[in-house]
Amino acid sequence: MSKSNKPKTLEEKLDLTKITTDQNYAHIEINPEICKAKCTTYDCVYGCPADCYKFTEEEEAEGPVVFDYVACLECATCRIICPHGSVDWKYPKGGFGVEFKHS
Amino acid sequence: MSEEFDFDVAIVGAGPAGISAALTLAKAGIETVVLERGQYSGAKNVSGAALYGPILNELVPNYWEDENSFERYLTTKKITLLSESKSVTIDADLRNFNQVPYNGVTVIRPKFDRWLADKAEEAGAMILPDTMVEDLVWNDKQIVGVKSGEEVLKAKLVIIAEGANTMLVEKAKLAKKPKPRHFALGMKETYKLPKKKIEERFHLDDNEGMNNEILGYSKGIPGGGFYYTNQETVSFGLILNMDVLTKKKLKAPEVFEEFKEHSYVKKLLKDAEMIEYSAHIIPEGGFKHMPKLYGNGVLVVGDAAGMVLNAGLYIEGINFALESGKVAGEAAIEILQTNDYTKKQTKLYKKKLKESFAYKDLKTFKRASHFLENKMMFTYVPDLLTGLFEKLLRNNGYPRKRIVTSAIGYVFKKGKLFGLIKLLIGAVRSL
Numbered sequence: 250m251s252k253s254n255k256p257k258t259l260e261e262k263l264d265l266t267k268i269t270t271d272q273n274y275a276h277i278e279i280n281p282e283i284c285k286a287k288c289t290t291y292d293c294v295y296g297c298p299a300d301c302y303k304f305t306e307e308e309e310a311e312g313p314v315v316f317d318y319v320a321c322l323e324c325a326t327c328r329i330i331c332p333h334g335s336v337d338w339k340y341p342k343g344g345f346g347v348e349f350k351h352s
Numbered sequence: 353m354s355e356e357f358d359f360d361v362a363i364v365g366a367g368p369a370g371i372s373a374a375l376t377l378a379k380a381g382i383e384t385v386v387l388e389r390g391q392y393s394g395a396k397n398v399s400g401a402a403l404y405g406p407i408l409n410e411l412v413p414n415y416w417e418d419e420n421s422f423e424r425y426l427t428t429k430k431i432t433l434l435s436e437s438k439s440v441t442i443d444a445d446l447r448n449f450n451q452v453p454y455n456g457v458t459v460i461r462p463k464f465d466r467w468l469a470d471k472a473e474e475a476g477a478m479i480l481p482d483t484m485v486e487d488l489v490w491n492d493k494q495i496v497g498v499k500s501g502e503e504v505l506k507a508k509l510v511i512i513a514e515g516a517n518t519m520l521v522e523k524a525k526l527a528k529k530p531k532p533r534h535f536a537l538g539m540k541e542t543y544k545l546p547k548k549k550i551e552e553r554f555h556l557d558d559n560e561g562m563n564n565e566i567l568g569y570s571k572g573i574p575g576g577g578f579y580y581t582n583q584e585t586v587s588f589g590l591i592l593n594m595d596v597l598t599k600k601k602l603k604a605p606e607v608f609e610e611f612k613e614h615s616y617v618k619k620l621l622k623d624a625e626m627i628e629y630s631a632h633i634i635p636e637g638g639f640k641h642m643p644k645l646y647g648n649g650v651l652v653v654g655d656a657a658g659m660v661l662n663a664g665l666y667i668e669g670i671n672f673a674l675e676s677g678k679v680a681g682e683a684a685i686e687i688l689q690t691n692d693y694t695k696k697q698t699k700l701y702k703k704k705l706k707e708s709f710a711y712k713d714l715k716t717f718k719r720a721s722h723f724l725e726n727k728m729m730f731t732y733v734p735d736l737l738t739g740l741f742e743k744l745l746r747n748n749g750y751p752r753k754r755i756v757t758s759a760i761g762y763v764f765k766k767g768k769l770f771g772l773i774k775l776l777i778g779a780v781r782s783l
Contacts, residue, residue, distance in 0.1 A: 256612065259605050262541070262629040292532070292598040298539045298605055298631035323396060324631040325517035326604075330532050330594055338519075340389055343482035343500070348395045350462050351542040351585060352630040 259300055263320045270319050271345040276338075277301075277321060281312025283335035288313065292330040298322060323347050355496055355506060359385045359478075361684055362498050362507035364485045364520060366393040368403075369654025369673035369680075370513030371468045375411055376681025378475035382688065385505065386469075386477060387498065389484040394465025397515075398540055398632040400580050400587060401461055402426060402563060403670040405454030411674060412471050415453070420467045422457035423582035424561030425450060428554060431665070432616060434569035438738035439616040441564075450560065458561050458580045458587075459670075460542075485514075488523055488650075494694065495524060495649035508693050509649060509684050513677065516633050516655040518643065524650050527643030533595040534637030536575055536662075539608045540589035543624035547584050554581060565667070568734030569614050571607050573597050574725050578667075579620055586624060588617075591634060593725065634669070635660045638721035639714040645705065646698040651680045661713055663720035663783060672710040679705050719782035728768070728775050736766055 279293075279302075291314060293302040299320045304313060323346055328338035340346070361377055363370045366388035377384040390396040405425070408415050415421045427449045432441040449455040469479050489497035489504055497506035512520050516535075521527045545553075554562040566577035574593040579586060590608045597604060611617060635641075635658045642658035645651065653659075654673035661668040683701035690697050705711045723729075743762050744755060753761070763772070 256609060257626060262626065265626060265628050266630065290598065295598045295601060295603050296532075296537060296594060298537060298608075300603075300605060322629075322631045324398075324537065325633045326535075326537050326594065326631075328517065329530060329535050329633060330598060332532075339486070340484055340519075343389055343484040344391060346396070347630070348391050349398065349628065349630050351628040352398050352461055352540060352587070 263299055266322070267348045267350065268320070269345050269348065271341055274342060275318045276341040276346070277316065277318050277327070278337045279312070279314065279316045280335045280337070281310070281314075283333050284312035284314050287333040288335065290332075292332070293327045293336065296326045296330045298324060298326065302327065321346070355491065357506045357508050358497075359383045359505065359507045360688055361385075361509045361511060362387065362505055363511040363513055364498060365513035365515055365656070366390075366469050366479055366481070367397055367465060367513060367515060367654060367673065368468065368670050369656070369677040370511065371465065371472050372411055372674045372677030373511050373513065373653060373681040373684070374472040374477040374479070375468070375475055376678050377684060378472055378477035380685050381476070382685060384477040385507070386472070386479045387483040387485050387500065387505075388479060388481045390481060392462070392466050392481050393469035393479070394462035397461040397465060398538065398630045399461060399669055400563070400578050400589070400667070401670060402456050402458045402580055403674065405452070405457055407671055407674050408457070409453035411678065412468070418467070420463060422459050422464070424458050424559050425454040426456040426458065426563055427560045428556065428562035430562065430564040432564060432566045433734035433737050434566060434614055434616055435735045435738040436569075437615065438742060440737050440741055458563070458582050460582055460585070485520065488520060493648055495647065508688060509651065509698070511680055511684065512650060512652045512656050513654050514656045516635050518656050521643050521652055521656050524647055526645075526647055526650070526652060530635070530637065530641070532598070533593075534635065534641050535594050536591045536634045536636050537594055537597065537604055537631065538589055538591045538634050539604060539631045540587060540629070541626050542628040543586050543588060543621060544584065544627050545586050545624040549623065550581050550584070550586065556581070564620070566617070568730055569611055570730055571600065571602055571610070572727055572731045573600065573602070573607065574727060574730055576730075577611060577617065585627070588621060593636070596727070636662055636721050639718035642714070645702045646695065648695050648698070649693045651684065651698060651701045653677045653680045659710055659714065661717055661720070662724055663717040664724060666713070666717070668713065672714075675708050675710040676705060679708050717782065723778045723782040726775060726778060728771055732768060732771070733775070736763065739766070
C-alpha cells in the first residue's frame with residue numbers, strides 16, 4: 250500500500266474511476282455561440298468536479314470555455330448550473346460511462 | 353383506449369427506490385420490468401452511505417443473515433465543527449444500537465444495490481441492465497411506456513426512479529428544470545483501510561461502525577463533510593451548495609482538496625489509500641420543491657421525487673427511496689386492479705405516501721433546508737465554538753473567571769449577536 254503523503258492530483262483521482270468511453274458519442278455538448286454571447290459567470294468551470302470545463306484563450310476556439318466529456322462522472326452539475334441552456338445534457342448510452350465499484 | 357402492454361409496470365432506474373418498488377410488486381405477482389442504464393444496479397450511484405435497519409428488514413426480512421447486504425452496523429455518531437486548525441466533536445457512542453435489525457447500517461452501493469436487485473429478481477421482477485431510457489411513450493395525455501433507443505416498451509404504469517437528475521420527470525411534465533440553489537454537489541472518495549485499523553482508530557468492536565458529519569472549513573459554502581466506515585474501506589466526501597460555490601468563484605475539486613488539508617480530516621484519512629473518486633448532484637430543495645408525484649400512467653419515487661432531507665442531524669436519501677418505492681409498489685397493486693391508470697387512480701400513491709414516515713419527516717423539517725443555507729452555520733458557529741473551548745481551556749497563569757461569565761464575555765466579544773440570535777430562532781423554528 251502506498252503511503253505517499255503527496256495528495257493525488259485530480260487526474261490521478263479520475264484515473265481510479267472506471268470509465269468506458271463511447272468514442273462515437275459525446276453525451277454532453279456545449280454551444281460555444283451561446284457561451285460567447287451570453288455567459289459572464291462560467292459556473293460550469295467552477296462546478297464541475299472532474300474539471301471537464303476549462304477556460305481557453307486559443308485563437309481558434311469558438312467560445313470562452315472548452316469541454317471534454319471523457320472524464321465526466323455523470324453527476325449532472327453542469328446541466329443544473331448553466332443558466333443559459335448552453336449545455337445539451339444526455340446520459341451516455343447503456344453500458345458506457347462511469348462504473349463505480351466502491352462508492 | 354385499448355393498448356397492448358408488454359408489462360404491468362415499467363420502472364426506470366434500479367437504485368433503492370426502483371428496486372424497492374419492483375420487489376413489492378413482484379412479491380404480489382405483478383409483471384414488472386426495471387430498466388437500468390448502468391452495467392449493474394449501483395454502478396452509477398453515489399451516496400454516503402447508510403440506511404435504517406428496520407426499513408430494510410421490512411423489505412428483506414432478516415437481511416443481516418446475508419453478509420453481502422451491509423458493511424457495518426452504526427454504533428457511533430460524531431458531529432464535528434471545524435475552524436482554522438481547531439475542531440470540536442460531539443461523540444455519541446450508542447453501543448445499544450448493536451441489536452438486530454440494527455438502527456443503521458453502512459453500505460457500498462454497487463454491492464448493496466446489486467444484492468437488493470437480486471432479491472427483486474428472485475421474487476420475479478425482470479431487471480434489464482445497460483438499458484438507457486431516453487423518453488416516455490404517450491397516448492394522448494397518458495404515459496403508456498418507455499423508449500430506449502429504437503425499442504419501445506409498453507406498460508400500464510411507469511414508475512420513475514431515475515434519481516436526482518430529473519430528466520424524465522421533466523418530460524412527464526411533473527416538474528420544470530430545477531434551479532441550482534436547490535441542489536448541492538457531493539464529491540466522494542473511497543479509501544482502503546485495513547479492518548483492524550478502522551476498528552482501532554474509532555474504538556469499534558468487530559462489525560461496529562462509525563459515521564461523522566463535519567461542518568465548517570468549507571470556504572463558507574453551506575454543506576459539509578461526511579465519513580462512513582465500511583468493512584475494509586471508508587467513504588469520505590464533501591457536499592457543497594452549488595449556488596454559493598459558483599458565486600464565490602471557487603472550483604469544487606479545489607475546495608475539496610483544501611478541506612482535506614485540515615488536521616482533523618488528515619487524521620481520519622491517515623494511512624488510507626484512495627481507490628475511487630465519484631460525484632453527484634443532491635436535491636436539497638426539501639418539501640417545498642418536490643415535483644408532482646403522480647400523473648396519468650406515472651408515479652415518481654426516491655431522489656427523482658426530491659425525497660431527500662438535510663436537517664443537520666438527519667440526512668436522509670436511501671431510507672426515503674426505499675420507503676417511497678415500497679409505497680409506490682403498494683399503490684400500484686391497487687391502481688392496477690381498477691384498470692384505470694389515469695390521475696384519478698394514480699393519486700392514490702400520494703395519499704398513501706402522506707401517511708409514510710418519509711413524507712412526514714420531509715414536512716416536519718420543511719424549513720430545515722432554508723435554515724441550513726445560513727452561511728453563519730459554516731463559518732461563524734464553528735469559529736465561535738472552537739474559539740470558546742480554546743478560551744475556556746487555555747492556561748495562562750491568570751485566575752479563572754466563572755465559566756458562564758467567560759462564555760458570555762467571549763460571545764459578546766465575537767460580535768454578530770443579532771445574527772446569532774436570528775440563527776437560534778431559525779434553529780428553534782426549523783429543527
